[in-house]
Amino acid sequence: MQKLSLDALVREHLERATAASTGRCAATVYGGHEHVLRQTLLALTAGTVLAEHENPGEATLLVLRGRVRLSSGDTSWEGRTGDLITIPEARHSLQAVEDAAVLLTVAKT
Template identity: 40%
Template sequence: MTLMTMGADQLEEARISTAGRASRTLHSGLHLRQTLIALTAGTRMDEHQSPGDATVHCLRGHVTLRTRERTIAVGEGELIDAPPERHDVVADQDSLFILTVAVA
């Protein structure tokens, strides 16, 4: 199954979920974890502390990460370092992204 096929399945699951989101672990090893996350438009992942070194790679749609001091827009095809401080994530449209986290 291709990544985009998995992503389409995750988005469909998010659309029927009352939470408006769905996720699937792609890889979980000793030093790295990758999670495919789908959010429907307007869905917010509550504020949380960054788990350490992490990136967000938006495959489809557009999400916004917000800290107390800044707003980071992440569009389709963009890859950013996740902010190391507390932040939330809001889907500006139906979105699919990969969260990659370095595991200590």
């Protein structure tokens, strides 16, 4: 069994994102490419955008801190701390409306 403090990881990775020229920092906290399930912590500074990309598989986004906007086509969803967003099965992008950290959970089929 493994136990992680998501609060501590959020603090650490938001500091790293702030120091990075890209305004973002990511780390896999569970699983990986060799597993069906993968959970990745993404920290983004306000205004940082993950450009439109393909759906990674069945996926959700849990907002751990801050506020983000997930967009797909002409539709967008805003998530705040504590919100869980189901990622659409289509190309999409993610923008940090304010400094934010999210937990991306992907189950590859």
